[in-house]
Structure formats: C-alpha cells, structure tokens
Amino acid sequence: MHYRAELLEKAKRAINKKAALGPDVDLQEFEKAGVAHKELTDQDLLRLPEEEKKQLIMSGLDPTEEQRSGTFFQMDTKTVYCDVKQKGVEVIPIRVALQEYEWVKDYYWKLVSVDVDKYTASVELNLHDGYVIRALPGTRSVYPIQACLYLGKEGLQQNVHNIIIAEEGSELHIINGCTTSPHLKRGAHLGVTEYYVKKNAKLTFTMIHNWAEDMVVRPRSVARVEEGGLFLNNYICMKPVKSVQMYPTTQLVGENAVARLYSIIVGSPGSEHDVGGRVYLKKPGCRAEIVSRTISNGGKIIARGHLIGEVPEIKAHLECKGLILKGGVIHAIPELEGHAEGVEMSHEAAVGKIAQEQITYLMSRGLSEEQATSTIVRGFLSVDMPGLPYQLKAEIDKAIEASDKDMM
Amino acid sequence: MLVIEDLQVELAGQTILNHIDLEIKPGETHVLFGPNGSGKTTLLMTIMGYPQYHVKKGKIFFKGKDITNMPIHERAELGIGMSYQRPPTIHGVKTRQLVQICAKRKQGVEELARRVNFEDFLDRDVNDGFSGGEIKRSELLQLMAQDPDLMLFDEPESGVDMENIALVGKTIAMLLQKDLEEREGNNRPKMQKKLERTKMGLIITHTGYILDYIAADKGQVLYEGYLSCVSNPREILNCISKSGYKECVRCIIGQNS
Structure with a gap:
C-alpha cells in the first residue's frame, strides 16, 4: 500500500489548491463522515419509496434491472447494491477492488492527478466509494450497465472515484446517473473518473445529472483511447443545480482513435454551469467531435470546447449552440489548436x-x-448521437421529455 | 367561403396592400398573378394570419367568422392551410413528426408520403437541405395530412423540375378536388360533380405551368398593392406574356378611375 501513502501525501499538499475554473467551494462546510446504509437486495430495490424510485429512474437507473447488464448503486458514502449479469463484465466497488485486486493500482490516479486541485485531493483523502467497471477483452455488453450515485444526507460531501476499462476489442455501455433524495437541498458531489478505452474497444458513457437546487458538483475525469478505439460520452443536465464545473479531457493516443462528446444542458435561475470538453488528437487518423446544446431559462452557462490537433491527418469539429429562452447568460468558448500542417479542424x-x-x-x-x-426546443435538444444503443437513446429521450414541462 | 373586404395591410410601417376585395366560394380556385414585390405573398400571409402583417383597415371572413384578428393556429384549425415558397428549416424535428402534427394522428403518414414520392424524406429534419422540388413535395404532403378547406399556394411550381411539375400539379388538383370527375365510382353528371367540390384554393403563379393541371375558376392580377378585375386565368396569362403586367395595370387603372 506504499503507493496509497504517496498519493495521500500528495493530496494533502493540494488540499487548499483552488481549481482553474468555476467558483471556489469551501469544502469545510460539508460533512465527510460515513453514513450508514444497509445493503439492498434486488427485491429491496423494487420496494424503495415511490418518490425515491422516481428520482432513480429520472437519472437512468431502472430498479427492475430489465435490459441492463449490471447495476451499481451507491447511497451517500456506501455501496448498497452491486450486481452484474453478464459474463466478461466486472462491476466492483472501488474500495473492494483496491484491496483485492493488484491490477487496479495500474489504473488508479493514472490519468487524473491527485493534486489537480482541492477537489481531487479531497476525494483521495476521504474516499467514500465508487466503482470499477471492466469489460474483458472481446466482451460485448448486450445491455448497458447502470450506475447511480445517490445523495440522501443533507450537507454531505460525497467523494467518489470510478475507473472504467474497456479491454481490447470489447464493447461497453454505461449509464451513470447522479441524483439526490427529493428532500435534499444542500450537498456536494466530487467525482473522479478515469476511462481506459483499449485497442479497438468501444465505450459509451452517458452521464445524467439530476441534482438539487443547492448542490455543488465538481467532476474530474480523463479518458485515454488507444488505436482504433471509440469513446462516446454523453452528458445531460436539465434540472436545477447550484454549480457544476467540469472540463473532462480525452487523450486520443492511438491511430484512428475516435472521441465524440455530446452534452445537453438546461440552465435554470440560480444555476451555474461551467461545462466543456477537451480532446487531444495525438496520432494520425484520430477524429473528434464535441457537440453541445444549451438552453438558458435564467441560469448561467459557460459552454467550453477545446480541440488540440498535434499531428497531421486528424479531423475534429466543435459545435456549441445555445438558446436563451427566459433570460440568463450563455457564454460559448470554442477553442481550436492546430500544431501541425494537415490538421483539419472547425467549429x-x-x-x-x-x-x-x-x-x-x-x-x-x-x-x-x-x-x-x-416542439422546436425538443428538436434543438435531440442531438443525433451516432452509435448509441436504443436503450440509452430511450433514456435520453425520457430525460428530455420529463424536463420539457419544467422548461416551458 | 372566404370574403375579404376593403383590406389594407402594412408590413414594417409600409402599406403593401390597398382596398383589397376578394371572394372565394366553396369549390372555387383562384389564381393570383403579379410582378415581384406586388404584394401577393403578403396577401397569403395576411389570410393565414402572420402577425407582422398588420391589418390597418378592412376585414377577413372565413366560413362566416370574422378572422381578421384570429391567431394563426386557430385559423389552421378552422380550415386554412398554406404551402410555402421558402419554409424554414427546423433542426431536430423530423418531417414525419410534422406530418403527424398536421394529421393530428400518427397513422397513415407513410401512405400519404408515398403519394408524393416522399417516404425517404420522412426521417430527415424539416426542410433541412431540401431542394426546391423536395420543399414543394414536403409542403403538399403536409397539406394532404392537414386537409384544410382553404389552401393557399405560394408559387407551387417554383424550383420544381419538369419531371416533378406533373406530380405537384396533379397533387394540387387532388387537394382541391379538381379531379373529382376522374375519381372512380363517381358516375353522376359533370355539373353535379362540380357542385360536390367544397375545397377552395388561392394560387400564386408566375409561369402559369400549374394551369395545365388545374382548371382554375378565376384569375386576378395584383399590382402595387391593388387587385385587378376578375377574369379567366388563361386570358390573363396570355395578356401578361404578350404585353406584360403594364397592360394589366392599365386595366386596373381603367377600373379604379
């Protein structure tokens, strides 16, 4: 466990390090102590109170587990349910994985640095849980795996670390929902996610944020895509939240690696979103696409996008479209950076x-x-996300449908 | 029946139409001629109810109701429909969805689309990258689904190639029940069949090609905001192609003075 000690040491030194972007959050205002929850069975999932179940469904977690290859469910600081139905796919709570599997340390904090800012540091210093999801070489997940990070305790800071590995030639689809109890007002969610898409693998990751009005959210994630790999990342946030700031990075490190990042954001009054995507294209044949659709109903949205083409024969496109419906601010910041002759980049x-x-x-x-x-607004938000399995598409349509009433 | 009485219309502070009187009886189709900028589209948009076209004077009645200040969608519900010359593109909304909206139901869209050779476009975004002919077929498909009683056509043949013009012409004839005589199972006398017609049409045309497919009842010329005398559309077309709109202007001036 020597490496953990080193990481903790590094984290301690960064605990007051402010983030490069977004309003600074005083983490001392939040509780970090563990919250007791009993473990659930599949039957317990079905017996959750209706209003709680509704929150889960809205964030993509289907308690019936129909058309899902596996389920991971963390309440506050504790994993309460973890089940996988498909051979060749592993879903393991990260604390268990860190103790039992030696290989995990080759992935833990290898893409995201523990000392990026106080949020990454705090996750390491008070790690609650999170998951490791891994598709073994050549495995194709028939249905998506669903994961839900749920916040029930008022004033809690939830610290999560996730690792996702799509081994060579595998295909993995994940719906990751983040939500709160319908009664929760204030809380913080810090989430570190490291994605590994290996040679010729395909990973679809759809994140649905369904927060409460006084929540602060600071996800930190990096993806690494090898030769011929495909990383599809969808992000949907249509409910009020106090502040979300994230700027996930994708490294396309192998030839012909592809990344597509799509986000749909609705900003309500009092909400502040500073959200973007950054893709490094490091080998010939790499392609990247970043598409965002934002609507402001009185909130503040900063929609960033940054494409960095380091070698010739890469192709990348960035599209930020915003509609201001009922006041608020939409600030689109698209950036293109070409470092070689023969890059093809547009926005x-x-x-x-x-x-x-x-x-x-x-x-x-x-x-x-x-x-x-x-009808027009729904059309605006219904971005064609190519290669999405229909269950995921249905989840996204449902999220748009459900928030339609809130928007108008 | 559509009745327009002494209509004066302004767009962005400028008077576009003046002293317009027009009457379209059930079963009748009128053709509207006129040079560019004479106010033809303004007349159609005013009948449809576009709010930027301000009615300063006069009234519009449809089916006995004063619709002068009625919002667009209520006019649509009352039975007025329009085929646009340059309709807007709506990203993310599929043509199929729009046809369903027009039909107020989900079934039968494919069948309707087949009739205008448009099945392959149903899953495309509304008017996104459509050619001139495709736009017209899309507009006609929407009208077929909507099935209004009064149809306003803004240059239905513009941008349509020779091959598709017959399809467009025949579809409009069908929409306006001009093909009743040819429909199977109808053996009643010709004059009686004419009486069975209830659909009303107002068609803007520059070329008159459309007249090869639709027996229009009346033709009129709109010039600098004034509407000319009612006459046979063929005669008007001949007059315009021989002597230009100027001759028609003389006719209008002759009438009004």
Whole structure:
C-alpha cells in the first residue's frame, strides 16, 4: 500500500489548491463522515419509496434491472447494491477492488492527478466509494450497465472515484446517473473518473445529472483511447443545480482513435454551469467531435470546447449552440489548436433565440404557440448521437421529455 | 367561403396592400398573378394570419367568422392551410413528426408520403437541405395530412423540375378536388360533380405551368398593392406574356378611375 501513502501525501499538499475554473467551494462546510446504509437486495430495490424510485429512474437507473447488464448503486458514502449479469463484465466497488485486486493500482490516479486541485485531493483523502467497471477483452455488453450515485444526507460531501476499462476489442455501455433524495437541498458531489478505452474497444458513457437546487458538483475525469478505439460520452443536465464545473479531457493516443462528446444542458435561475470538453488528437487518423446544446431559462452557462490537433491527418469539429429562452447568460468558448500542417479542424458556435418564423410555421399547421415552441426546443435538444444503443437513446429521450414541462 | 373586404395591410410601417376585395366560394380556385414585390405573398400571409402583417383597415371572413384578428393556429384549425415558397428549416424535428402534427394522428403518414414520392424524406429534419422540388413535395404532403378547406399556394411550381411539375400539379388538383370527375365510382353528371367540390384554393403563379393541371375558376392580377378585375386565368396569362403586367395595370387603372 506504499503507493496509497504517496498519493495521500500528495493530496494533502493540494488540499487548499483552488481549481482553474468555476467558483471556489469551501469544502469545510460539508460533512465527510460515513453514513450508514444497509445493503439492498434486488427485491429491496423494487420496494424503495415511490418518490425515491422516481428520482432513480429520472437519472437512468431502472430498479427492475430489465435490459441492463449490471447495476451499481451507491447511497451517500456506501455501496448498497452491486450486481452484474453478464459474463466478461466486472462491476466492483472501488474500495473492494483496491484491496483485492493488484491490477487496479495500474489504473488508479493514472490519468487524473491527485493534486489537480482541492477537489481531487479531497476525494483521495476521504474516499467514500465508487466503482470499477471492466469489460474483458472481446466482451460485448448486450445491455448497458447502470450506475447511480445517490445523495440522501443533507450537507454531505460525497467523494467518489470510478475507473472504467474497456479491454481490447470489447464493447461497453454505461449509464451513470447522479441524483439526490427529493428532500435534499444542500450537498456536494466530487467525482473522479478515469476511462481506459483499449485497442479497438468501444465505450459509451452517458452521464445524467439530476441534482438539487443547492448542490455543488465538481467532476474530474480523463479518458485515454488507444488505436482504433471509440469513446462516446454523453452528458445531460436539465434540472436545477447550484454549480457544476467540469472540463473532462480525452487523450486520443492511438491511430484512428475516435472521441465524440455530446452534452445537453438546461440552465435554470440560480444555476451555474461551467461545462466543456477537451480532446487531444495525438496520432494520425484520430477524429473528434464535441457537440453541445444549451438552453438558458435564467441560469448561467459557460459552454467550453477545446480541440488540440498535434499531428497531421486528424479531423475534429466543435459545435456549441445555445438558446436563451427566459433570460440568463450563455457564454460559448470554442477553442481550436492546430500544431501541425494537415490538421483539419472547425467549429460552429451560435447563441440566440428561437426563430419566430419557425414558431409561426408550426402554428400554421395547427399547433398553439406553446406547443410550437416546445416542439422546436425538443428538436434543438435531440442531438443525433451516432452509435448509441436504443436503450440509452430511450433514456435520453425520457430525460428530455420529463424536463420539457419544467422548461416551458 | 372566404370574403375579404376593403383590406389594407402594412408590413414594417409600409402599406403593401390597398382596398383589397376578394371572394372565394366553396369549390372555387383562384389564381393570383403579379410582378415581384406586388404584394401577393403578403396577401397569403395576411389570410393565414402572420402577425407582422398588420391589418390597418378592412376585414377577413372565413366560413362566416370574422378572422381578421384570429391567431394563426386557430385559423389552421378552422380550415386554412398554406404551402410555402421558402419554409424554414427546423433542426431536430423530423418531417414525419410534422406530418403527424398536421394529421393530428400518427397513422397513415407513410401512405400519404408515398403519394408524393416522399417516404425517404420522412426521417430527415424539416426542410433541412431540401431542394426546391423536395420543399414543394414536403409542403403538399403536409397539406394532404392537414386537409384544410382553404389552401393557399405560394408559387407551387417554383424550383420544381419538369419531371416533378406533373406530380405537384396533379397533387394540387387532388387537394382541391379538381379531379373529382376522374375519381372512380363517381358516375353522376359533370355539373353535379362540380357542385360536390367544397375545397377552395388561392394560387400564386408566375409561369402559369400549374394551369395545365388545374382548371382554375378565376384569375386576378395584383399590382402595387391593388387587385385587378376578375377574369379567366388563361386570358390573363396570355395578356401578361404578350404585353406584360403594364397592360394589366392599365386595366386596373381603367377600373379604379
């Protein structure tokens, strides 16, 4: 455990290090002590109170586990349910994994540095749990694995570390929902995620954030994609939250590696989102696409995107589109960085309102003004995410559908 | 029946239409001619109810109701529909969805689309990258689904290639029940069949090609915001192609003075 001691040492030195972006959060205001929860069975999952179940479903966790290859469920600081149904796929709580599997240390804090800022440091110093999900070489997950990080205790700072490994030639789909009890108001969620997409592997990771109004959220994640690998990352946040700041990085390190990052964000009054994606294209044939759709209903949204082409024969595109519906701010910051001749990079950014012409066109087909507006907004948010299994697509459509009422 | 009385319309503070009187009876189709910028599209958009076209004077009645200040979607529900010349692109909304909206139901969309050769476009975003002909077929498909009683066509043949013009023409004829005589199982006398027609149409055309497919009842010329005398559409077209709109202007001036 020598390496853990070193990591802790490094973390201690960074505990007051402010993040490069986003409002600074005073972590001392939050509790970090463990919260007792009993472990659940699959039957217990079904017997959860209806309102709790609704929260889970809204964040992509289906308590019936139908059409899912596995489930990971962490309440506050404790993993309460962990089950995998498909051979060749492993789902292990990270604390267990750290104790029992020697190989985990080759992945733990290998992409994200423990001393990036006080949030990464705090996760290491007070690690609650998180998961390791791994698809063995050549395994194809038929259905997505669902994971849910749930916050129930008022004022808690939840510290999570996840590691996802898609071994060579494997295919893995994950729905990761983050949500709170319907009664929770204030809390913090710090989550470190390290993604490893190996040669010719395919990983789809869909994160649904379904927070409470006074939540601060600081995810820190890095993905590494090897030759011929595909990393599809979808992010959806349509519910109020006090502050989310994240700028996940993807390293395309092998030839023909591909990353596609899609995000859908709705900013409500009092919410602040500083969200983006950064992709390094390091080998010829790499391709990257970052697409964001943001809507402000009075919130503040900073939509970032940064593509770095380091070698020739790479192709990358960045698209930030924002609609301001009911006040607020949308700040699109697209960045392109080419370091070699022969890079092909482009971006498209637009912030505006719904064209009146589109509304009247639909009205002349019989829709009322509200119905027309809602149809257009839903269209705006329904980004085509290529290669998504239909269960994931259905989850995303459900999230859009459910928040439609809140938006209008 | 559509009745327009002494209509005056402004767009962005400028008077576009003046003293417009128009009457379209059930079963009738009118053709509207006029040079660019004469106000033809304004007239259609005003009937449809676009709020930027301000009615300063006069009234519009449809099916006996004063619709002068009625919102667009209520006019659509009352039975007015329009085929646009340059409809907007709506990203993320599929053509299929829009046709379902028009039809107020989910079934039968494929069948309708087949009739205008448009099945392959149902899963494309509304008007996204459509060619001129594709736009027209999409508009006609929406009208077929909507099945309004009064149909306003803004240059239905513009941008349509020679091959598709027949399809567009025949579809409009079908929408306006101009093909009743040819429909199977109808053996009643011709005059009686004409009486069975209830659909009303107002068509803007520059070329008149559409007249090869649709027997229009009346033609009118709109010039600098004024509407000319009602006449046979073929005669008007001949007059315009021989002597230009100027001749028609003389006719209007002759009438109004």
